[in-house]
Amino acid sequence: MKRQLMAAVAVCALSFTAGCASTTPQPTERYADGGGPAVTPLPENTAASAAAAYPATAEGAAAFVAETEAKYAELSEYASRVAWTRATNITFDTMWLEAKVNAEMTEFGVQAANGAARFNDVEVAPDVRRKLNLLRQALVLPAPNRPGAADELAQITTRLDSTYSTGKFDFKGKPITLDEASLILADSRDPAETKALYEGWRTISPVMRADYARMVAIANEGARELGYADTGALWRSGYDMAPDAFAAETDRLWAQVKPFYENLHCYVRGRLNAKYGDAVQPDQGPIRADLLGNMWSQQWGNIYDVVAPVEGGRSSYDLTELLKTADYDPLKMVKTGENFYVSMGVAPLPQTFWERSMITRPRDREVVCHASAWDIDNADDIRIKMCTNVNGDDFYTVHHELGHNVYQRAYKNQPMLFRNGANDGFHEAIGDFVGLSALTPTYLNQIGLLQTTPGAEEDIPFLLKMALDKIAFLPFGLMVDRWRWGVFSGETTPEQYNAAWNADMLRYQGLVPPGPRPADAFDPGAKYHVPGNTPYTRYFLAHIYQFQFHRAACQQAGWTGPLHRCSIYGNTEVGQRFNAMLEMGQSRPWPEAMQAFTGETTNDASAIADYFAPLNTWLIEQNRGHGCGWSAA
Numbered sequence: 001m002k003r004q005l006m007a008a009v010a011v012c013a014l015s016f017t018a019g020c021a022s023t024t025p026q027p028t029e030r031y032a033d034g035g036g037p038a039v040t041p042l043p044e045n046t047a048a049s050a051a052a053a054y055p056a057t058a059e060g061a062a063a064f065v066a067e068t069e070a071k072y073a074e075l076s077e078y079a080s081r082v083a084w085t086r087a088t089n090i091t092f093d094t095m096w097l098e099a100k101v102n103a104e105m106t107e108f109g110v111q112a113a114n115g116a117a118r119f120n121d122v123e124v125a126p127d128v129r130r131k132l133n134l135l136r137q138a139l140v141l142p143a144p145n146r147p148g149a150a151d152e153l154a155q156i157t158t159r160l161d162s163t164y165s166t167g168k169f170d171f172k173g174k175p176i177t178l179d180e181a182s183l184i185l186a187d188s189r190d191p192a193e194t195k196a197l198y199e200g201w202r203t204i205s206p207v208m209r210a211d212y213a214r215m216v217a218i219a220n221e222g223a224r225e226l227g228y229a230d231t232g233a234l235w236r237s238g239y240d241m242a243p244d245a246f247a248a249e250t251d252r253l254w255a256q257v258k259p260f261y262e263n264l265h266c267y268v269r270g271r272l273n274a275k276y277g278d279a280v281q282p283d284q285g286p287i288r289a290d291l292l293g294n295m296w297s298q299q300w301g302n303i304y305d306v307v308a309p310v311e312g313g314r315s316s317y318d319l320t321e322l323l324k325t326a327d328y329d330p331l332k333m334v335k336t337g338e339n340f341y342v343s344m345g346v347a348p349l350p351q352t353f354w355e356r357s358m359i360t361r362p363r364d365r366e367v368v369c370h371a372s373a374w375d376i377d378n379a380d381d382i383r384i385k386m387c388t389n390v391n392g393d394d395f396y397t398v399h400h401e402l403g404h405n406v407y408q409r410a411y412k413n414q415p416m417l418f419r420n421g422a423n424d425g426f427h428e429a430i431g432d433f434v435g436l437s438a439l440t441p442t443y444l445n446q447i448g449l450l451q452t453t454p455g456a457e458e459d460i461p462f463l464l465k466m467a468l469d470k471i472a473f474l475p476f477g478l479m480v481d482r483w484r485w486g487v488f489s490g491e492t493t494p495e496q497y498n499a500a501w502n503a504d505m506l507r508y509q510g511l512v513p514p515g516p517r518p519a520d521a522f523d524p525g526a527k528y529h530v531p532g533n534t535p536y537t538r539y540f541l542a543h544i545y546q547f548q549f550h551r552a553a554c555q556q557a558g559w560t561g562p563l564h565r566c567s568i569y570g571n572t573e574v575g576q577r578f579n580a581m582l583e584m585g586q587s588r589p590w591p592e593a594m595q596a597f598t599g600e601t602t603n604d605a606s607a608i609a610d611y612f613a614p615l616n617t618w619l620i621e622q623n624r625g626h627g628c629g630w631s632a633a
Helices: 047-053 058-087 092-117 126-137 149-165 178-187 191-204 206-225 231-236 243-276 301-307 319-325 330-343 351-356 392-410 424-438 441-446 456-489 494-509 537-556 572-583 590-598 606-622
Strands: 020-022 168-171 174-177 372-375 382-385
Touching (some): 058 092, 058 126, 092 149, 168 178, 168 191, 206 494, 231 456, 243 456, 243 537, 301 456, 319 392, 351 382, 372 392, 424 441, 424 537, 456 606, 537 590, 572 590
Antiparallel strands (some): 020 372, 168 174, 372 382
16 A cells, blocks of 8 residues: 555554555554654744745645645655554553654644645645645644544553454464464364454454544544545545445445355355355355454455366366475565566665565564565655565565556656555555456466466466456455445444444345344454555555556557467566556546556456456356345344
């Protein structure tokens, strides 16, 4: 994920943070309120002083933007370094430092956003207007402009993030971490065990609920001061369209892909029924969430062995085994990912990347293990933070995270406020787009991991594996923020948090928990991006954009075979157009960035249908005689 302005830190309190960008998860990075060089504030935050320093004229607006941009550049590197220190060494002191810098950055962001709002009705140059709008939208969690609010918000967000990151629960008589639980859940085929793991991890989050509710109240107060109905409306305003129009756009995109998801759901449910029987998983209605091999049921690839086609379901290779046989270690995986981008004409990573990144989990301290990419100094100090394992999932994740770094470096020459992705979905989609090539047998053959490329007989197994991760994710990518939008708007009260979460899980994913949830449950808090306050619709968009990018790139490369077999590894012509889009950063509305690479100016999920067309036809045939769908009532 990538954020930019004031949030270079953990929660990334501002949407444009300079520091963190991440993949599946992104550790929220925040700033804290202590320790470090003194922060020079903007002119005193009073209406009189602001009006005197920056009159409501085109000249005043330009001066305000220039001063704010310079101040942000001054502050962001320190904030990023504090965030990195806390994320890679969680202690009382690093949490205190981050909470302090978060508060300072939030106060700065509130001043900048309120200052920008003074020029809403002033006619200014287009680039100045864009920067003013970005300043108003920059805060992910805007504190109200009153004494103590930013500090309280920073303490809450740091506490939520660290509670999640240090969470453990008892399993079979010993405490285990999320990493350990996830590995067991991925391999377990014992419904009693998967139920214990699913419910056990969710015991870490009930303590978060009161903090979360208080955080929502503070952030909503701040959002209203900026002229937004609530924090959810503020989040939805960052896509070069009105908040309600953006919500409608995500509905339109979901409608494009929902029929395919329902076909996949129906097929997987039938195979689970065949495996476990009616008592565990009936062949109708929703799927039991803990049976899908992932702690949040957001990707289902770990249960491929259960749902593989009865005939011809085995691939001739397993990526994890290929990596181990070839003696890959975490460092070699990252080097391989770097080489993909270099093959497209991108410059190699700087030496500081290798010296300063956290590529494996340290043994001597608590860290935030969620994979993330960082731009520490808004120039060349780019890094990743991963607890990398040698497996197929992390091979993909490496390619994804490096995509953030490539994007960060590509737009480093833009003005400070434009050093970000065209929208947050773009930042996530860049690495995923490359990852589509990285998982193909074509690419694995190109880099020597596969000696021969399998024939068409392995297309359905390959596409089914991809769909279990890519298509299964789409409704989850939508529902996380749909739940939060309801929370921010007040439609969902704290007492309803958990019921609403599970209702959305049923509505969008067609899933249910393995058993009744406790009265004090706060299951949303068991997903990092909720206590970490990372907007999530970006991931839904990224899962649309990556296929749109992939189809366009393969067309540019002159590829005439099946879309799912296309690899753009080594294609420098595609790399040139790709880099031209990246260099734009956030300087222009996202449709213009989309057009620069794909020639299209709209979101279009039809590329997903093109990519998975053979599989969808196969699924429809497999589902004959099964009653597909589920009731969300």
